[in-house]
Amino acid sequence: MNDSPHPEATVRARVGRSRRVSPIWAIPLVTVLIAGYLVWHEFSKRGPLITVTFHSAEGLTAGQSQVRLRDVTVGTVQSIALSQDRQRVELSIRMDREAEPLLTEDARFWVVKPRLFAGSISGLSTLLSGSYIQVAPGKPESPPARRYTGLEDPPLLNSDEPGRTLLLRADRLGSLSLGSPIFFRDLSVGQVLGWDLADMAQHVTIHAFIRAPFDRYVHEGTRFWNASGVSLKLGAEGVQVQLESLRALVLGGIAFETPDAAQRGPMAAADQVFRLYASQEAANNASVTRRIPVVSYFTDSVGGLAPGAPVQFQGVRIGEVIGYDLVYDAATDRLRIPVRYEIEPDRIAGSSAAEHRGPLENAQMLVRQGLRARLASANLLTGQQLISLEVVANAGPAEVRVTDGVIEMPTAPGQFASILDGVNQVLARIEALPLQQIGDNLNETIAGVNTLVRGPELAGAIASLQGTLATAEQTLRQIDAAAAPALRTLPQLVTSLNNAATQAGRLMTSVNRGYGDESQFRRDLDRMLDQITTAARSLRSLADQLNRNPEALIRGRSTQGP
DSSP: OOOOSSOOOOOOOOOOOOOSOOGGGHHHHHHHHHHHHHHHHHHHHEEEEEEEEESOOTTOOTTTOEEEETTEEEEEEEEEEEOTTSSSEEEEEEEEGGGGGGOBTTOEEEEEOSEEETTEEEOTTHHHHOOEEEEEOOOTTSOBOSEEEOBSSOOSSOTTOOEEEEEEEESOOTTOOTTOEEEETTEEEEEEEEEESTTTTTOEEEEEEEETTGGGGOBTTOEEEEOOSEEEEEETTEEEEEEOOHHHHHHOOEEEEOOHHHHTSOBOOTTOEEEEESSHHHHHHTTOOOOEEEEEEEOSOOTTOOTTOEEEETTEEEEEEEEEOOEEETTTTEEEEEEEEEEOGGGSTTGGGGGGGOHHHHHHHHHHTTEEEEEEEEETTTTEEEEEEEEOTTOOOOOOEEETTEEEOOBOOOHHHHHHHHHHHHHHHHHHSOHHHHHHHHHHHHHHHHHHHHSHHHHHHHHHHHHHHHHHHHHHHHHHHHHHHHHHHHHHHHHHHHHHHHHHHHHHHHHHHHHSTTSHHHHHHHHHHHHHHHHHHHHHHHHHHHHHOTTHHHHOOOSSOO
């Protein structure tokens, strides 16, 4: 009998093989299929492996940094390593299969990151997403390539942007830089792409791109000039400031215009070479085609006379200075300064009427009329000078010669030289004065005055004068003492005189009334004077009668006439 409360149970299992496939096997099978599809899909999208070298891999990460075209990912950086010479970094980039047609030898790669380039800020979006590589496809007809040298700066121009590239030739680059704008009527229509370094010993060749449709305004006669910085002029109108734009002030700039006559000409061809002038004024002066070379030998200082300085006739610009040298003249054994300049007859209205005479004959005619070249001040503040052609009054005879096709124009003293000549003449007259004799006479006069002042005669005269003044003072005191009583009675005397004058006036009034013109006495007196006059006439007549006939006194008056 078993004492256990729970008896043991015996369990037996029987194992057998099932002929059906379990559904659980579908999970790994699907997984394998998906993985195979992903691997096939990945390999099917894989394009060629290329190598791009840069100076630095700043901001790039292997396995993460992407290659983009128009913000579409077309490749991924797989590895970053140093080159063998350790001067650059090599990036192995796996490109997508769709990007394979882009990989021609003229394709360009650069790193997009935050930067200030060509006057604009770009790549700010990479502050959050990180730097990436931008690709610019080349021409489809170019041969394929798998190794590239990356650009350190982004290109200024896309290869598919419509427009035209021109060549500008200048003496110096100035403040122009990559990306400097090109202006047409104050609109930015292009930019500077770069310049050639091969021929910089002679000039600078600048590559300029004009966008469409503005490139159709560029003709063969178009003029380009440097519009960088600020143009400041001080003239009769005051201070004139010309500024193309703030961008041109910072980056430099180029401007162009096409004259009306040139607009009827053919359009400029691609890569046509134009001259880049230093300023707009120089570009405008370039429209003058006829130029007559002239030289003048000045004896004045040419300090402040620079190439490009104006040549004026009575204040009107008719040419410009080319340059000057210091030469030795063996004929006169002296040093001379020939100043070379050009006369532009096109600036003179109606000059074509005198063209048939020729430059030499015209110059001789003007010189006979007194035309001379002289140096004049262009600006008193800066000390700049110019050449002024003026008709000098009473100018002496001069000869006009031609040497190697250059007309030699006679000169006259400049403004400052004329002033100095006048000063020298005054100084010469002062030097001609007998200053020594005048000084000796003046010294003798001063010595005589000194002797007279210090002599005993002047001391005695002064002492005598002092005594005379003392005597005169005493006499005046005595007169004052004697006249004091008279002065005290003077008011009473004046009162008596006033009373006497009043009485005299009354007497004259009474006499006038008694014996005046209207009084009875005056009328009687007038009648008596008339009677006396009549009696005098009778006596005179009697005297005349007795004088002629004295016997009448005895015989009496005859009744018969004589």
